[in-house]
Amino acid sequence: MQDDALSVRQNSTLSSLLAERIEVSILSGELAAGERINEAVLAKQYGVSRGPIREAARLLAAQGFVEFVANKGAFVREVSREDLLEIYDLRAVLTGHACRLAAKNKGGSLDALKALHHEMDAAARADAPEEYYRLNLAFHDALIALADSPRLAVMLQSLIKEAHLYRQVSLARHPDMAQSNVEHGKILAAIEKGDARAASREGEAHVRAGKERFEAAVAPKKN
Amino acid sequence: MQDDALSVRQNSTLSSLLAERIEVSILSGELAAGERINEAVLAKQYGVSRGPIREAARLLAAQGFVEFVANKGAFVREVSREDLLEIYDLRAVLTGHACRLAAKNKGGSLDALKALHHEMDAAARADAPEEYYRLNLAFHDALIALADSPRLAVMLQSLIKEAHLYRQVSLARHPDMAQSNVEHGKILAAIEKGDARAASREGEAHVRAGKERFEAAVAPKKN
DNA sequence: CAATAAATAACTGTTGACAGTTTATCGATG
DNA sequence: CATCGATAAACTGTCAACAGTTATTTATTG
Numbered sequence: 283m284q285d286d287a288l289s290v291r292q293n294s295t296l297s298s299l300l301a302e303r304i305e306v307s308i309l310s311g312e313l314a315a316g317e318r319i320n321e322a323v324l325a326k327q328y329g330v331s332r333g334p335i336r337e338a339a340r341l342l343a344a345q346g347f348v349e350f351v352a353n354k355g356a357f358v359r360e361v362s363r364e365d366l367l368e369i370y371d372l373r374a375v376l377t378g379h380a381c382r383l384a385a386k387n388k389g390g391s392l393d394a395l396k397a398l399h400h401e402m403d404a405a406a407r408a409d410a411p412e413e414y415y416r417l418n419l420a421f422h423d424a425l426i427a428l429a430d431s432p433r434l435a436v437m438l439q440s441l442i443k444e445a446h447l448y449r450q451v452s453l454a455r456h457p458d459m460a461q462s463n464v465e466h467g468k469i470l471a472a473i474e475k476g477d478a479r480a481a482s483r484e485g486e487a488h489v490r491a492g493k494e495r496f497e498a499a500v501a502p503k504k505n
Numbered sequence: 506m507q508d509d510a511l512s513v514r515q516n517s518t519l520s521s522l523l524a525e526r527i528e529v530s531i532l533s534g535e536l537a538a539g540e541r542i543n544e545a546v547l548a549k550q551y552g553v554s555r556g557p558i559r560e561a562a563r564l565l566a567a568q569g570f571v572e573f574v575a576n577k578g579a580f581v582r583e584v585s586r587e588d589l590l591e592i593y594d595l596r597a598v599l600t601g602h603a604c605r606l607a608a609k610n611k612g613g614s615l616d617a618l619k620a621l622h623h624e625m626d627a628a629a630r631a632d633a634p635e636e637y638y639r640l641n642l643a644f645h646d647a648l649i650a651l652a653d654s655p656r657l658a659v660m661l662q663s664l665i666k667e668a669h670l671y672r673q674v675s676l677a678r679h680p681d682m683a684q685s686n687v688e689h690g691k692i693l694a695a696i697e698k699g700d701a702r703a704a705s706r707e708g709e710a711h712v713r714a715g716k717e718r719f720e721a722a723v724a725p726k727k728n
Numbered sequence: 729c730a731a732t733a734a735a736t737a738a739c740t741g742t743t744g745a746c747a748g749t750t751t752a753t754c755g756a757t758g
Numbered sequence: 759c760a761t762c763g764a765t766a767a768a769c770t771g772t773c774a775a776c777a778g779t780t781a782t783t784t785a786t787t788g
Binding site: 295333336337340341343344345350352368369371372375376378379383431432433434437441 | 566599655664
């Protein structure tokens with residue numbers, strides 16, 4: 283353990299910190315899809331022994347980032363177009379459920395969501411997709427928090443993370459911002475009214491629309 | 506590694522085998538909820554060193570069976586009544602989705618499901634709740650397989666497994682068998698017709714009904 | 729020169745030992 | 759006798775070395 287930043291571990295464990303680091307390497311493409319996770323190399327790189335690396339790999343496997351093959355090691359998961367479509371479907375259903383719960387949950391405040399919605403409007407007008415993308419993630423996070431269902435949160439976060447493994451990420455990340463944010467508005471309105479059924483419908487529709495936007499971007503209709 | 510049965514490992518890895526063993530110990534109550542997983546004890550018990558036990562524990566943590574606390578170890582997860590209700594809700598939504606996919610999936614055969622439905626009918630008539638319970642699990646497994654969505658399968662299996670951690674298991678396992686199987690029949694009919702919307706509705710309703718049967722059993726209405 | 733088999737290197741799986749932290753025990757003290 | 763603090767035991771976290779498996783390279787042969 284010679285890396286300074288790594289040695290600052292508060293309540294977190296070493297292997298979970300390593301898992302986060304490796305996750306970043308995977309998402310940044312530093313560790314390419316299909317590539318094997320070389321325990322010795324990573325151990326040297328992070329100045330630790332192979333044990334914690336192995337545990338971190340198991341953690342990443344649980345989150346769907348890598349896949350274990352007996353006696354061959356851990357390999358960075360490849361997410362195909364079909365995988366991504368499956369993920370969209372599951373996200374749609376679960377996001378719908380999250381919105382239903384959010385509508386029923388009187389306790390939570392909608393202020394954060396409204397603010398994000400507003401900011402996204404500005405980002406859409408300014409044609410700033412990077413910014414819009416960042417805010418969009420935050421919006422969905424806030425929505426999930428409002429649903430107040432820990433298992434649902436884990437599932438949705440896991441799906442969102444896994445979607446990031448799709449190689450041609452850019453294709454999936456430049457939606458019609460204006461339209462997307464109109465949908466956000468519908469979700470917000472339904473939640474505010476406490477209309478669980480409408481919230482569920484709009485939440486699910488929003489993700490399905492995202493899926494269709496992605497499909498259109500990847501395989502544009504020719505006619 | 507002195508345990509014979511354990512040494513017979515085919516394509517599976519040692520830690521995953523250990524995870525299965527420990528899982529059985531947890532579900533059987535041998536390892537009680539809240540109890541710490543003592544690595545040294547388990548290592549001795551299974552005749553392996555602590556490394557594989559630790560990896561197995563991480564695997565179980567991923568599946569939601571245990572929880573890690575830094576420097577204290579892995580603890581068997583406690584599933585409260587509220588947790589179980591949350592699990593029911595998620596299962597309802599995901600089962601609905603599974604049924605929708607099953608209805609759309611023309612490829613799969615419904616024979617296995619129909620056979621199980623029939624057998625459950627017999628079990629219900631014979632008032633054999635243990636048998637019914639076993640068949641019910643198989644029915645839901647077959648349904649999940651028909652949906653042909655690997656991530657959905659993992660999520661649902663994980664929820665079903667986690668539900669087994671609920672202490673007063675008996676309360677959750679003795680539904681109104683006849684009524685439950687009528688609902689299975691509705692699901693089957695909708696899938697056979699290829700009516701995705703109805704299949705989804707019936708699948709979701711079936712699990713929600715199970716939730717209500719559980720709630721009634723745990724906190725019976727007094728009037 | 730291509731194909732195959734033996735030898736070698738690289739890597740994962742597993743182990744036992746050591747370090748650091750938490751929990752339990754026991755004695756001192758008010 | 760209860761409480762607090764020091765001491766010891768138990769346990770998790772980490773490491774380096776060994777064993778077994780897979781992949782690669784090199785030699786051999788038709």
